[in-house]
Amino acid sequence: MNLIFDTNVLIAAFSTHGICHSLFEYALENCKIITSNYILDELDKVLKNKFKLPQSQTDQIKFFLIESCFIVEYKTFNQQVSRDKSDDPVLGIIDKNKIDYLISGDKDLLILKNYKDVPIISPRELWDIFKQDS
Secondary structure, three states: OEEEEOHHHHHHHHHOOOHHHHHHHHHHHHOEEEEOHHHHHHHHHHHHHOOOOOHHHHHHHHHHHHHHOEEOOOOOOOOOOOOOHHHHHHHHHHHHOOOOEEEOOOHHHHOOOEEOOEEEEOHHHHHHHHHHHO
């Protein structure tokens, strides 16, 4: 199963020991996690600016993701695709790669429900899928 974890889910996975953390750990062992330099850079920026993490910690997280995930290219769009244009590079990953699910807590993405036949689901919905598969 090829998964994209949106930035907000990755932040939750690294900052709490809740459902996003458990999902990410399970996915590391059982799925292929797809990400991009856009998501990694956005994650780095949010962790530094919003959460005030020191650069050394954000570098460790980014290095871990680079080593653990598949970094792929994404399509850039001439026109805005989603309600929030900052989400378009995440959708652009789907255009260039085989993806089974995009996992997000972002209402601007979740309202789409799917993009190019790829379901956009919440962490709770992925949890339910993992429970059914086990």
